[in-house]
Amino acid sequence: MTSFARRATAAAIALAMLLPATMAFAVSLVATVNGAAITSYDVDQRVALHRISGGAGTQSAALNELIDEVLQLEEAERRGLFVSASQVEAAYGQIAGQVGMSVSQFTGALREAGVHPDTLRKRLRAQIAWAGVMQTLAQAGAINQQDITQQMLGQGLETSTIREYILLPIVFVVPANAGNNVLSQRRSEAEAFRQRFAGCDGVAAQAAGLSGVVVLDMLRRDSTQLSGEQGNAVLNTQAGRTTPPSRTTQGYEVIAVCSITEIQANEQARSQIANELLIQQSEQIGEDYLAELRRSAIVQRY
Numbered sequence: 073m074t075s076f077a078r079r080a081t082a083a084a085i086a087l088a089m090l091l092p093a094t095m096a097f098a099v100s101l102v103a104t105v106n107g108a109a110i111t112s113y114d115v116d117q118r119v120a121l122h123r124i125s126g127g128a129g130t131q132s133a134a135l136n137e138l139i140d141e142v143l144q145l146e147e148a149e150r151r152g153l154f155v156s157a158s159q160v161e162a163a164y165g166q167i168a169g170q171v172g173m174s175v176s177q178f179t180g181a182l183r184e185a186g187v188h189p190d191t192l193r194k195r196l197r198a199q200i201a202w203a204g205v206m207q208t209l210a211q212a213g214a215i216n217q218q219d220i221t222q223q224m225l226g227q228g229l230e231t232s233t234i235r236e237y238i239l240l241p242i243v244f245v246v247p248a249n250a251g252n253n254v255l256s257q258r259r260s261e262a263e264a265f266r267q268r269f270a271g272c273d274g275v276a277a278q279a280a281g282l283s284g285v286v287v288l289d290m291l292r293r294d295s296t297q298l299s300g301e302q303g304n305a306v307l308n309t310q311a312g313r314t315t316p317p318s319r320t321t322q323g324y325e326v327i328a329v330c331s332i333t334e335i336q337a338n339e340q341a342r343s344q345i346a347n348e349l350l351i352q353q354s355e356q357i358g359e360d361y362l363a364e365l366r367r368s369a370i371v372q373r374y
Contacts, residue, residue: 098112099111099112099113100374101374102114102115102135102373102374103135103138103139103371103372103373104370104371104372105139105142105143105369105370105371106143106146106371107370108142108146110135110138110139110142114138114191115131115135115138116134117187117188117191118134118137118138118191118195119131119134120185120187120191121187121191121192121195122134123185124182124185124187135373137195139366139369139371140198140362141194141195141198143362143366143369144198144201144202144205144362144365145197145198145201147202147205147361147365148201148202148204148205149201151204151205151208153201153204153205153208154201155197155201155204159200160196160197160200163196163199163200164178164189164192164193164196202358205361206355206357206358206361209361210357234294234295234296234334235294235295235332235333235334235335236292236293236294236295236332236333236334236335237291237292237293237294237295237298237306237329237331237332238272238290238291238292238329238330238333239290239291239292239306239327239328239329239330240272240275240288240290240291240327240328240330241288241291241325241326241327241328242262242275242279242285242286242287242288242314242325242326242327242328243285243286243288243320243322243323243324243325244258244259244261244262244265244282244285244317244323244324244325244326245258245284245285245286245322245323246258246322246323246324258284258323258324259317259324261282262317262324262325262326263316263317265278265279265282265285265314265326266314266316266317266326269313269314269326269328271312271330272328272330275287275328284323286322290330294335295307301318302315302318302325302327305318305327306327306329309327309329310329310332311329311330311331311332312329312330313328313329314326314327314328314329315327315329
């Protein structure tokens with residue numbers, strides 16, 4: 073008997089002992105799943121939960137669901153995936169919010185319908201645990217990038233790659249109304265800086281000994297955002313180099329190209345589609361995997 077089965081059986085016995093005497097005698101063992109007990113009270117409670125949540129509301133459907141949940145929780149435990157009480161309470165509170173109630177109001181509504189709140193909590197615990205198992209299995213299989221691309225093409229989305237640039241502007245300040253001699257000198261200094269440039273990590277040290285040189289904040293731009301003369305200069309500059317000095321309202325500016333990375337266009341859409349495919353894959357894996365667990369389980373019905 074697994075540690076989960078021992079805990080589940082102990083909980084069933086404890087529950088029967090806590091019920092009123094007239095009800096305790098009515099509680100009977102309905103099934104065991106790998107040694108874990110399922111009682112008539114568990115089934116009756118799950119039937120009540122089904123009825124208020126739009127389920128089948130039959131004893132057979134309730135028992136089958138409870139059997140599956142024992143297998144799901146056992147498999148999660150075997151894989152070292154444990155669901156905390158806070159995770160369950162967060163899911164419980166989310167359902168309450170979805171029906172427009174506070175947690176206490178929702179709990180009261182469940183009790184009025186004849187459903188103990190822990191009945192729903194048990195279902196939520198199994199759902200969270202199984203989602204963790206499915207995520208592990210689906211990620212192990214990984215999503216085929218070609219499948220994502222095909223989905224994007226079907227939706228008319230751009231699938232090409234674009235370049236992302238990390239840029240660091242350095243300004244050689246020129247005072248207002250400066251003469252040609254000053255302009256020429258500052259341009260020469262900017263060009264000399266460019267020739268000595270040894271990478272973005274050393275910019276601060278390189279600029280520290282120069283007068284009137286300001287290192288601006290680092291920028292992140294993709295190739296679709298670069299236009300005009302300065303943008304074209306960036307596009308034509310290799311990573312680890314700077315653009316030629318260009319005249320701005322502040323003086324002469326060189327832009328250090330710290331890095332260039334190939335990224336997918338419509339990355340957000342690609343990520344969303346990947347998640348959707350992962351969910352679909354998880355659902356299919358889940359059905360097949362649960363069927364396999366059922367075949368290997370020892371289930372006794374009474």
